[in-house]
Amino acid sequence: MSEIAIDFLLGPEWSSRLIAWWGEGYGGYSHCASVLKDGRYLDARNDVIAGVPAGVHIRHPDTEKWIKKRRATLQVTQGEYDDWEANLRAKITDGYGHIDIVSFITGRNLHEDGHWICSALAINALQHIRVIPYPLPVLAHQISPNTALLIVAAAGFMIDPEVIGA
Numbered sequence: 001m002s003e004i005a006i007d008f009l010l011g012p013e014w015s016s017r018l019i020a021w022w023g024e025g026y027g028g029y030s031h032c033a034s035v036l037k038d039g040r041y042l043d044a045r046n047d048v049i050a051g052v053p054a055g056v057h058i059r060h061p062d063t064e065k066w067i068k069k070r071r072a073t074l075q076v077t078q079g080e081y082d083d084w085e086a087n088l089r090a091k092i093t094d095g096y097g098h099i100d101i102v103s104f105i106t107g108r109n110l111h112e113d114g115h116w117i118c119s120a121l122a123i124n125a126l127q128h129i130r131v132i133p134y135p136l137p138v139l140a141h142q143i144s145p146n147t148a149l150l151i152v153a154a155a156g157f158m159i160d161p162e163v164i165g166a
Helices: 014-021 078-089 098-106 118-128 145-154
Strands: 002-010 031-035 041-045 055-059 068-076
Touching: 002 014, 002 078, 002 145, 014 145, 031 118, 031 145, 041 078, 041 118, 068 078, 068 145, 078 118, 118 145
Parallel strands: none
Antiparallel strands: 002 031, 002 068, 031 041, 041 055
């Protein structure tokens, strides 16, 4: 057996607080990052971190600033893990879905193919291996990190206790 892991984080910036508030009120998260076997993140970011450009890339988790985080994990077969990771890796260098954030605010579907927000990337990879059904009643690029956490919890992921401070 192998393990799929996703970290849910709250960043220190005011924009992170606004994202965390969306759909959750207080106590939410602003980012989620799929965790590879070697511990690195494969996620979608809107900013440059430690020289890694915006968009979908592999990043070292030590470069991520956070106030709190928790990890969600699911035991899967090696084949499922390999397919999950391959799906994520196939999107490396895709752009960040800036317009998807505008879609949250305006309530209009403005999504551009080949662009990802963190939660859509994570949910899409889980849909690819059929851990999460496709389609969902809400498009993946309209799912916040908080909603993604609820979805993976409902799908049977173990949710670790919250860790404070970085």
